[in-house]
Amino acid sequence: MNGAIKRIGALFYARNLEFVRDRAALVWNLAFPLLLVIGFSLIFSGPPKPLVQIGVLGELSPAYQPLHAIPLLKLIPYDDEGRGQLKVRHHQLDLLLSPARGHYWVNPDAPQGAMAEYLLRQTVFLPLVKESLSGQAIRYGDWLLPGVIGMNLMFSGLFGVGFVIVRYRKNGVLKRLRATPLSAAEFLCAQLLSRVLITLVVSLLVFLVAYWLLDVPLLGSGWLLLLIALVGGAAMASLGLLIAARIQNEELASGLLNLISLPMMFLSGVWFSLEGSPAWLQAVGARLPLSQIIEAARAVMLEGAGWQQVAGPLVQVILFALVCVVLGSAMFKWSAK
CATH class of the missing domain: 3.40.190 (D-Maltodextrin-Binding Protein; domain 2)
Known part of the structure; x- marks a missing residue:
């Protein structure tokens, strides 16, 4: 047991060090979501639309x-x-x-x-x-921030786990790791823990900067919002693991990851609400894990929702993550042959 924990810890540390040393990925993960929030807040600030x-x-x-x-x-x-x-x-x-x-x-x-x-x-x-009915207006930037954080969780989880594992497999890294005492479960656990930690830290930094600079509201519990980010990051990383379980080349992995992430981004209410769209489209969007993560985050931030109000979506996202982990572990392949 102690040996397994040490191996997971060593791989966890190595993966985090690899991410920190990749300056381009580090700046992209930190700057891109924050710039999106600030940019859209400036663009859509001003009088409401005459509709x-x-x-x-x-x-x-x-x-x-x-x-x-x-x-x-x-x-x-x-x-x-x-x-x-x-x-x-x-x-x-x-x-x-x-x-x-x-x-x-x-x-x-x-x-x-x-x-x-x-x-x-x-x-x-x-x-x-x-x-x-009296109440304070919700600016577009306030409404957008949970969506941007959710989108960052999705891209970081899918590409940060899925694309990296495929690259390891193609470059022979997984084949060399297989010759060590490291088991597949330990390797996957370290990858998931590393990515969840990175997405959690990035999401927290983005929220804190937006909270201080843009004065976004937080009507609910900050700890509950942190838990939503933790669960969401784990779910998206688990989905990336499932996609990369057997894929052998980066081109196919990139295509599949984009095929999944882009529709999910537009149907999950990141940029705009689906209210007023066809009922079947709303039903499809509501079933997506990213939709449940964003809706839970918005409920906590903008509506002051508590644990009971977001328990349902969180349980569904946790079950989704468990299914992805189990299937991904069962299908996982070390080598490209």
């Missing part, structure tokens, strides 16, 4: 159908009243309407809330009950 968004709980009756004819009005269906109200509080939704109850919610501090209410009153001639 009125109204959330709808349930189906619209015929009396509400004229709303569809308003050119600058976007109707977004909601099943969860609490989630819709939270969007109104955060200025991410101009108005929430419940046609069945004849009730609507609006934020009096939202710049476009009054316009949404005016359009509703001028179009629908029914007695409606108004309720005000």
